[in-house]
Amino acid sequence: MKICTLPLLLAGLMLAAGAHASAATHVTATQGWIRILPGKLPAGAYVTLTNSSDQAEALSGASSAAYAEVMLHQSSTQGGVSRMYKVKSLKIPAHGTASLTPGGYHLMLMKAVRAVKPGDIVKITLRFSDGSSLVSDFIARPANAMGASD
């Protein structure tokens, strides 16, 4: 009886995974991190997205149970002036990567449901233009961090 438990469990897990037909399998997210600012200030989230398929993909949105609002933004510095824009999507080339990095593309996380502290892991759902999505872990880092790990 005991021998049967593992395959059954595995089959159950596979079924569960299969049920999420929209789960992205062609995009992986690595080095996800959030720069935590004090109080109720919005935070920036960064990640590297890798597309293993033959088709170009695009990050089109994101959400998280930890924040009431998540927006895809781009910062730019031109002519000595820094600006921030809301952007609709970020292209991830076929067999390529797209990076959300400080000073460039980032997810702006607003209205934290509860205080997020450095060291916490926050789950963010990344949505792609083909309708698939990916739940990814982001590590909360202190304000003066330079990346997912220093």
Next chain:
Amino acid sequence: MKLRYLLRPTLWLIPLALALLLGGCHRPEPLPFRLTNVTGHMPPLEFTLTNDEGKTVSASHYRGKVVLLYFGYTHCPDVCPLTLAHLHVVMQRLGKLADGARILFVTVDPGRDTPAILHGYVKAFDSHAIGLTGSPGDIEALVKRYRASFTREPATTDGNYEVSHSSAIYVFDRQGNPRVLSTPADSQDDLVHDLHLLLSNGAS
């Protein structure tokens, strides 16, 4: 007799040397900077604002310190923190010398940035950082003094708005004279190099 003849021209040189020395006080000594040298091209540091402890402070309060002036705002989740995180690394690289420097973070969003919010914000980055706020007019005057700029984008329905702002860091020597300008395109090594020159020079 001969000795007097020899001394006479030398005596004339004394007031000349003094004049040169005094003249030198008005013009900062040239230093081999790597960043954009703005010595003599911008006015000395001058302002009266409120610090992050709620006290009124003027530029003279920071005479004797090398000042790094940066305009930003706390609801800026990306570029401002990146700049301040970079400056934190720069301060760490300067070691003990960093005690002679102050990062002055002047908000261009005084409506939202109270001294208390600024305090929590700047101290999360570096112990040498001080947040400054003030009346919109006083802030605008300081921004204009250094030919910097900022604009406020129209507010969204929930009252949030975006601000664009100058990205440069203005570096002043211990006497409050502008010396170099650091932009995001410049290397951290160059900023460390130039701060080293200013901090090792004329230590008070």
